[in-house]
Amino acid sequence: MKVCQKVRAKGTTTYNEVADELVAELCPPGAAASPDQQYEQKNIRRRVYDALNVLMAMQIISKERKRIQWLGLAAPPAEDSPDLEQEKADCRQRISEKTQQLKDLVLRQIAFKNLVERNKALEETEGPPEAGSSVQLPFLVVNTKKKTVIDCSISSDKREYLFNFNDTFEIHDDIEVLKRMGMTLGLDSGTCGEEDLGKAAAMLPPSLAAFIEQVALEAAGALDGPEPSPDRLDRPLDQLETTWESP
Structure with missing residues (x-):
């Protein structure tokens, strides 16, 4: 989500720019030389790389060499909405019928x-009822x-x-x-x-x-x-x- 928000805010950016900003935000300053901190920074950069690949596979971003371009979140097809509404109405009707039963x-x-x-x-x-009554x-x-x-x-x-x-x-x-x-x-x-x-x-x-x-x-x-x-x-x-x- 953080990678998606970064690219969306910038419109056009690069992997290094996104990774550097997230490292600066998530890693406390003054501890860059410690082994644990170096490992954490490398881990963040790997996560950024993986996240960019996922966004690119979902066609939310495009990548040409080092340049990353924001395309936008895909909206569901308009023709699916009536079908979903009808399915929802059918489910409500079945629930109502079962409740009445x-x-x-x-x-x-x-x-x-x-x-x-x-x-x-x-x-x-x-006493018991009479016959026929x-x-x-x-x-x-x-x-x-x-x-x-x-x-x-x-x-x-x-x-x-x-x-x-x-x-x-x-x-x-x-x-x-x-x-x-x-x-x-x-x-x-x-x-x-x-x-x-x-x-x-x-x-x-x-x-x-x-x-x-x-x-x-x-x-x-x-x-x-x-x-x-x-x-x-x-x-x-x-x-x-x-x-x-x-x-």
């Missing part, structure tokens, strides 16, 4: 563990108005279902229902208190403690979002009545 898995884990605890507590006080995971809830006409078609192998509605409707998966039931301890809605946060952290590996705090803070900061659409149904999903009819 981890958040979904964490909330699902907490919801399932809370559901298991709730069901165990209910069984201890009220429980819903198995995974499931989907279709929510619509009572007067909506629904046409349902089922494939022969019962692996595909086709629904047609003549009015608006909503479809919620099991994790959404568990969120509405409070099984995620308010981590998704920004209403998670200190006690619930500690309970949620205890359900996860210690390495995720900081992440769960981040999820809670982000959700709390998102409370000032847009109001829900008036077309959405206001009745909580955990209060919906389910009726099963034989085909």
Whole structure:
């Protein structure tokens, strides 16, 4: 760096000029006759020679006989910049997607563990559920108005279902229902208190403690979002009545 700075400041110079100045700067005066000092001066001159060869190989300087000319530091090609910016944006997008996936898995884990605890507590006080009164995971809830006409078609192998509605409707998966039931301890809605946060952290590996705090803070900061659409149904999903009819 010192050799580069010297040549850059001078513009045009020679090896001896650069070496002499660096020897004068780096070696204390009055000790030129000592063997150690002579060795140090020769070492500095060798380093200057090596540094000049490196700068010349990088086309930062040019050399013609004893004359050394400063050319300048090479700037990266302009066409590389958009590619690097795009690569950076792609990396940020992948990180964001992976973070969201981890958040979904964490909330699902907490919801399932809370559901298991709730069901165990209910069984201890009220006994096991009656046959046909429980819903198995995974499931989907279709929510619509009572007067909506629904046409349902089922494939022969019962692996595909086709629904047609003549009015608006909503479809919620099991994790959404568990969120509405409070099984995620308010981590998704920004209403998670200190006690619930500690309970949620205890359900996860210690390495995720900081992440769960981040999820809670982000959700709390998102409370000032847009109001829900008036077309959405206001009745909580955990209060919906389910009726099963034989085909």
